[in-house]
Amino acid sequence: MNKLIKILLVITGIVLISIIGGISYFYVSFNNYSLEDNYELNEDNLTYFNNSYEEARKDFRLKSDELFKKYAGVKTFNIPVKSDIDTNLTIDFCYIPSLGNTDKILILSSGVHGVEGYVGSAVQLFFMNNFISEEFISKTGILLIHSLNPYGFKYSRRVTENNVDLNRNSDINPELYQTVNEGYPKVYDLINPKGEVETTSMANRFFFVKAIKEIAKKTMPVLRQAILQGQYKFPEGLYYGGNDFEPQIKDLVQIIDTICDPYQMIFSIDLHTGYGERGKLHLFPNPVEESVRKRMEFIFEGFKIDWGDSDDFYTVTGDFVSYIGKINSDKTFIPIAFEYGTMDSQTTLGSLKSIHIMILENQGEQYGFASDEDLKKVKKDIVEMYYPSSDKWKSHIIDETKIMFTKSMKRFSELEL
Ligand SMILES: [Zn+2]
Secondary structure, eight states, X not given: OHHHHHHHHHHXXXXXXXXXXXXXXXXXXXXXXXXXXXXXXXXXHHTTOOSSHHHHHHHHHHHHHHHHHHSTTOEXXXXXXXXXXXXXXEEEEEEEOOXXXXXXXXXXXXXXXXXGHHHHHHHHHHHHHHTOOHXXXXXXXXXXXXXXXXXXXXXXXXXXXXXXXXXXXXXXXXXGGGOOOTTXXXXXXXXOOOSOBOTTSHHHHTHHHHHHHHHHHHOHXXXXXXXXXXXXXXXXXXXXXXXXXXXXXXXXXXXXXXXXXXXXXXXEEEEEESSSSTTXXXXXXXXXXXXXXXXXXXXXXXXXXXXXXXTTOOOOSSOHHHHHHHHTTTSEEEEEEEEEOOSOTTSHHHHHHHHXXXXXXHHHHHHOBSSHHHHHHHHHHHHHHHSOOOHHHHHHHHHHHHHHHHHHHHHHHHOOO
């Protein structure tokens, strides 16, 4: 009997030590999360990046003016986005019509998620500098849309001034706002804590314990879908898609419709950051029919397209690229999102860290911060997540983009209707 008790005690001890060891390991990894970039640094690549919305817009306008002088029929213009606190927020456009036939047009858009505009703008400037040539526009028109959510870009938020995720708000039919996300109420408390943000509180330091319990209960794919799909019920919550069209979504319909009108085929690339393996350019298409899928595979031959057969896949409602497709429902439409990974969100730890940063940022916006330090830390983390300060990261994603554009733009040029 004594022996049995001893064995039981030893087993209990081992289990306890394992649990404590596991939690300690996660605690340290979670609270000191950082990723290294072992890429080569090419200083020239850094010239495309600007550290503010105003500077990024200024460069975009300068580059647009250059193109205006160089090619016939180029149109550069902007539309204001109304705000309660800022009178200088615009979405900027540069349209370069095809010099030849009007078979095809490329749309390259940035900043749907405001703070992702830093990288989106850099990629657009890189494209404008290196990929627009007489030869290219003899076969295709180009529309560049800069900073679709200028409020979010300027004030380092993903969402608009109304706390709306523009990539859940985009549609031409207001029925979108009646969509019910049944999983969301079940994750509401986990991702929408109330009260002032105190970054060093026990609840925040041990956020991963609560989250892992939820993952165990619901499984990661179910949890991911419930959180990321978008919701139309809780205006203060994460991934809120709004209850009406955001002003720019209303204003853009006419502009996109008019510019695309002469073209038969539209290739729409929307630029994002934050999701996926760090330093990697991921291709996320929308669900498409077979003929479009074939065209996409032609354009991106040699690259991996994330068709949604992997575990970290999720679907959303009200995304921006689909909206461009809905405006052009009578045409061949090829939609894709470029997603530049920053946090290794394909790992459990990376995804927990990402969602936690977003939770704190939104909580702070809704309920305030316990101190200035908390405010600074949260703001720093959110920018770092969507616009890494690492020069090697920035340099590398331009290198990745170069490879991607060089091949895919040539293929798009060759693509037949
Ligand atoms: Zn995004």
